[in-house]
Amino acid sequence: MKDYELFTEDTKAFIYGGQTAAAQRMLDFDFMCRKDEPSVVAMITPERGGFELFFWGTKEIRIPRITSITQATSRYPTADVMVNFASQRSAYDVTMEALNTDSIRTVIVIAEGVPERQERILAATAKEKGKWVIGPATVGGVKAGAFKIGNAAGTMQNIREAKLYRPGSVGFVSVSGGLSNEAYNVIARNTDGLNEGVAIGGDAFPCSTLLDHLLRYEKNPDIKMMVCLGELGGTAEYDIANAVKDGRLTKPLVMWVTGTCAKVLPGQVQFGHAGAKAEIAIETADAKNDALRKVGITVPSSFDDYHEKIEQTYIKLCDQGVITPAEDFMPPNIPMDYKQAIAEGLVRKRTGFISTICDESGEVHNYCGVPIDEVIEKNYGIGGVIGLLWFKKDIPVYARQFMEMVLQIIADHGPAVSGAHNTIVAARAGKDLISSLVSGLLTIGPRFGGAVNGAAEHFLFGFRNKLMSRDFVGQMKAKNVRIQGIGHRLHTVENPDKRVELMKNFARAHFEKTDLLDYALSVEQVTSQKKNNLILNVDGCIGVLCVDLLRELKFTDTEIDEMIDAGLFNALFILGRSIGFMGHYFDQRRLQTGLYRHPLDDILYDVPDRPEKVG
Amino acid sequence: MAQKGIREYDAKRLLAKAIPEISGNKLRFNDELVLVSPETDLAALPNEHPWLKDQRLVVKPDQLFGKRGKNNLLLINVDYDQAQAWITKQMNRQITIKQTTGETSGTLTHFLVEPFVPHDKEYYLAFTSEREADVIHFSTKGGVDIEEVWDSVVTIRVPVLADPAKVDIASHLPDIANQGALSEFIKVLYQIYCDFHFTYLEFNPITFLGETIVPLDTVAKLDDTAAFQCAKKWGEVEFPKPFGGSNTKEEAYIASLDEKTGASLKLTMLNPNGRVWTLVAGGGASVIYADTVVDLGFGNELANYGEYSGNPTTELTYEYTKTVLDLMTRTPDPHGRPKYLLIGGGIANFTDVAKTFTGIIRALEQYKSKLQENRVQIYVRRGGPNYKEGLENMRKLGERIEIPLEVYGPETHMTRIVSLALEEVSR
Secondary structure: OOOOOOOOOOOOEEEEOOOHHHHHHHHHHHHHOOOOOOOEEEEEOOOOOOEEEEEEOOEEEEEEEEOOHHHHHHHOOOOOEEEEOOOOOOHHHHHHHHHOOOOOOEEEEOOOOOOHHHHHHHHHHHHHHOOEEEOOOOOOEEEOOOEEOOOOOOOHHHHHHOOOOOOOOEEEEEOOOOOHHHHHHHHHHHOOOEEEEEEOOOOOOOOOOHHHHHHHHHHOOOOOEEEEEEEOOOOHHHHHHHHHHOOOOOOOEEEEEEOHHHHHOOOOOOOOOOOOOOOOHHHOHHHHHHHHHHOOOEOOOOHHHHHHHHHHHHHHHHHOOOOOOOOOOOOOOOOOOHHHHHHOOOOOOOOOOOOOOEEOOOOOOEEOOEEHHHHHHOOOHHHHHHHHHHHOOOOOHHHHHHHHHHHHHOOOOOOOOHHHHHHHHHHHOOOOHHHHHHHHHOOOEOOOEOHHHHHHHHHHHHHHOOOOHHHHHHHHHHOOOOOOOEOOOOOOOOOOOHHHHHHHHHHHHHOOOOHHHHHHHHHHHHHHHHOOOOOEOHHHHHHHHHHHHHHHOOOOHHHHHHHHHOOHHHHHHHHHHHHHHHHHHHHHHHHOOOOOOOOHHHOOOOOOOOOOOOO | OOEEEEOHHHHHHHHHHHHHHHOOOOOOOOOOOEEEOOOOOOOOHHHHOOHHHHOOEEEEEOOOOOOOOOOOOOEEEEOHHHHHHHHHHHOOOEEEEEEOOEEEEEEOOOEEEEEOOOOOOOEEEEEEEOOOEEEEEEEOOOOOOHHHHHHHOEEEEEEOOOOHHHOOOHHHOOOOOOHHHHHHHHHHHHHHHHHOOEEEEEEEEEEEEOOEEEEOOEEEEEEHHHHHHHHHHHOOOOOOOOOOOOOOHHHHHHHHHHHHOOOEEEEEEOOOOOOEEEEEEOHHHHHHHHHHHHHOOOHHHEOEEEEEEOOOOHHHHHHHHHHHHHHHOOOOOOOOOOEEEEEEEOEOOOOOHHHHHHHHHHHHHHOHHHHHHOOEEEEEEOEOOOHHHHHHHHHHHHHHHOOOEEEEOOOOOOOHHHHHHHHHHOO
């Protein structure tokens, strides 16, 4: 590569930082330039490795993420550019590290607010090593048809309109990055287009100067004329005047220094750039424009003539045969991003996912349309929230209270039941909360705690078929099916279960009708006559009362069957008992109990001497 | 904004702490300093700083302006009662000072009080920074406008990559008494200058008290972008606004909006009776629009300078526009002439032009009758993402509110609307 070239069509670059949007824009530019390969070889992101997916036209490609500059340069020794998106705090260290590698030759520093002393050290270091730093505080620049730095040149539409996908004859350099699009537009409209454009950044001591880049353009035979936009403050523009005077710059140069309005502004007006402040007379825009004019640089009388001067200079060079206007071509289309196409209403797509119980995509997330703040302010409680999320209904207060009563009643039933026991064993084996909880939950089923659904189902069968309780019991017996929700280990007719009593009383006090409960109790009369502990138990009571409640809340039989089928009534048991299981887990943790091992004397070993041989 | 002036008090406070540290306690620096602000209880001050009662004192305003002697704002060799009386008299006084850059008016609010040091020799010492080197300036002819005796100034250039601790100072200094102590002192000061991210440090004059250096007058700037690494070194350093920079109510309001957002909103009033008003997107473009008004000879008609950028929300552009329109339409031109509003901007990178115009359009709509009353004519020029829709919305607005409104896109040179408007103004 020639010493005056920083970027060519073959330039390979690293992006330092996770700026995927900027990287995609660079790739889109490459694609539009009809290049064979993307210019970005890797992103350097200390926080993680792996890869990132990008589009190359319509195709998806992987670009690696590498966690250090050293690894990146050893994997990609031909990459000689780094676009450095590191923050103000680390921009200096990262740039210094890159300058100290063998392979990275040009670093573009995007961050604003890099301390001046650090900038000056970077500039001096780069110079010492024969390397380049563009910035800090810059959007970068673009080499038309070859390479684009990060976000420079804006959207693909801008790039297309300013014909940046192919080189023209004009070299441009400015202080400001914000105006570079405007400048590229002016150049595209008044000449055969930009060859290379750089914004050096608005700090007082940018690492490379306007003159540094103009001297590169001077040496580049593809660049026939130069356009420059300076700014008040500092004295860099005098270096340009001197370079013209001593013959280091000979190509036609159109230049304007902005900030001529400073003289009518009160002394303290702050322009955007750190360097844009004239401390003394020679730093004013007027003084600089005069000095440039004096050495023969084409300086318009105001920015309003800037484009005309550019056009005149260009036409003259064409007339002289210095410029043969660059040929144009239709650049390939860059597909629009899906997000943008959606925003503009250009495409639609079927969803693969649906939610009808809640929506968190709005400003305040809601449960079935009730904003979360209203849920709290209006005291929906756990019962109300279950109504919203399980039944998709705003259920009345007594129904919420019933749900909460059920949850409280079934929250725990001692350490001996299979679920709690499992939780404790898992906790004592050193397992974490979720493993221990799940270990307990996995025992819930037809034999443990899962009878709520079954009871609802069985009693509904009898009730709907208008079976007399005796006939119901008989039919079940004939089918050899145990009636779910009947029977208790300890409690009897004479010694009723307090929990069942509480629920029955609540239902009688608040429900309009308790048809299924009444039916279940008539069944209980039959079964308890056979044995006095064959009574309606907790699971059974919950099951039948849930059905009574849903009937009262105007759910249809079909809906109720759907819920039973989905296991919704068991859900109450699972939810409530999780409280107890987690209690047991925390209890074991606090007690620091050791690994559980079942006592040997509690195990009958009945193993044959030898196994039976088969086959 | 990088280079920022700090109070003489802060500069001396930083140095008094740093010099003994850096020099391994070989060098000392006076740390008897007090900054008086409008909140200071002058009567109670000596309890905290007993030296105020024991010594003769120097008092001067500490508000980032020089030439205090020439402006009669320097009180020398007084006791505390005199100092207190003088400060009480000067506090909150409106003054106009003459400086090389012109006259500035403002209110006195901060004073530095320090011990008076009788002396005969007055030297000049300054540290400045250029792109490739730091420059140390020294002269035995201090205490005067240094420009007048510039021939006497010795300059030592230290390349940026040189080690500050190994700089040869002594061989450059003129042959004066205390030369050894002086070069040691300069070397330590230079290390602090680098390490503390000073961008400017000037002592004029500076003198000797035996072997100790005493700076009489100090001007300093720090690089405020280095705050992230200098928090501990600097302590509670303040970056006061330049003297006289008082804001109008509307300027202060825009500044307050600016502070609350990541976007940028700036407004400076130049001439409320001016007939050319600007509402420009982008820092660079806003300067060029103002430039062009001035360059075409209508600086006296330019009413405001300002910009909005960094993708402000619709609400913010609405507030910003409303503030400008309110100022613009308070009183119609006494001669009944039209006023001109330039809604300008370059080609945006990623900002959605149609979206940012929404807030502007809303405000214009609201000010319909006032705009008509003031015979306002509007010129729009903008490019960038979605600009066609934005410009079309503007065009429709003009018809809706019945205001002359011309709309241009990127095919028209950015500042063309300035000359279009000014052709009207000069008619």
